Amino acid sequence: MGTRPVIGLTLDAEAAGGYAKYPWYAIRENYCTAVLRAGGLPVLLPHEPGEASAYVDTLAGLVITGGGFDIDPAHFGASTRHATVKTKDRRTAFELAATEAALSRHLPVLGICGGAQLLNVVFGGTLIQHIPDEVPNALAHEQPNPRDQPGHDVALAPESLLHRICGAPALAVNSAHHQAAKEVGAGVSVVAHAPDGVIEAIEVPAQRFCIGVQWHPEFAISPSDEAIFSALMAAAGAP
Numbered sequence: 001m002g003t004r005p006v007i008g009l010t011l012d013a014e015a016a017g018g019y020a021k022y023p024w025y026a027i028r029e030n031y032c033t034a035v036l037r038a039g040g041l042p043v044l045l046p047h048e049p050g051e052a053s054a055y056v057d058t059l060a061g062l063v064i065t066g067g068g069f070d071i072d073p074a075h076f077g078a079s080t081r082h083a084t085v086k087t088k089d090r091r092t093a094f095e096l097a098a099t100e101a102a103l104s105r106h107l108p109v110l111g112i113c114g115g116a117q118l119l120n121v122v123f124g125g126t127l128i129q130h131i132p133d134e135v136p137n138a139l140a141h142e143q144p145n146p147r148d149q150p151g152h153d154v155a156l157a158p159e160s161l162l163h164r165i166c167g168a169p170a171l172a173v174n175s176a177h178h179q180a181a182k183e184v185g186a187g188v189s190v191v192a193h194a195p196d197g198v199i200e201a202i203e204v205p206a207q208r209f210c211i212g213v214q215w216h217p218e219f220a221i222s223p224s225d226e227a228i229f230s231a232l233m234a235a236a237g238a239p
Contacts (some may be wrong), residue, residue, distance in 0.1 A: 005060035005236035007040040010095050013069045034218040038229035039238040047090045052097035061108040061236035064115030076121050081220035082129035108209035108235035113177050116212025123185025139196045143175045146217045154200040160191035161203050165231040166224035173215035209235035
């Protein structure tokens with residue numbers, strides 16, 4: 001059996017309280033399980049922006065996870081900040097540095113939910129700061145039903161890598177976001193839309209594997225979700 005590719009997963013962070021009386025990191029177990037199930041070895045990356053390149057040197061791939069926070073709009077040149085925006089600046093600084101380091105090495109990168117938004121920003125794109133205020137007749141992108149159930153469908157672009165991975169023109173996905181890509185960055189292709197027009201997935205053809213999805217495939221609510229992680233692992237050199 002060949003060596004399993006080491007896949008870095010970005011952590012969330014919380015202030016003191018709840019789990020511990022001191023600041024703490026967190027990640028949902030199913031992110032790690034999804035990597036393991038697809039043949040990778042997950043490792044967790046603390047928020048040390050100055051060490052991002054050293055961390056990435058140990059990896060075969062990177063997953064930028066989601067979280068209940070937003071990228072500071074200053075990172076994409078916005079002059080205003082919506083009242084709903086909540087930032088975690090050290091986490092974002094680390095994720096930006098780690099993503100840029102991974103891309104410079106042409107490592108496979110998968111951005112999930114907020115990670116997809118960060119990918120677009122890394123390539124110079126902008127974000128919708130609050131979908132209900134910017135998208136007429138928007139769907140419930142923060143779905144009321146549990147995250148392990150679908151919230152809406154997405155349509156995939158026919159010639160995209162994501163379409164080839166999923167093997168389907170449309171998917172039923174879960175949805176837990178209030179932001180999304182607005183203007184896409186240089187070299188970024190839009191490869192999935194929700195019925196209300198919201199961008200649901202992007203990819204960067206110039207990279208070996210660089211995909212961002214607004215849904216949470218780690219919940220594995222469809223075979224396509226698992227296929228996304230399997231494709232990441234194949235790109236990372238899984239046997």
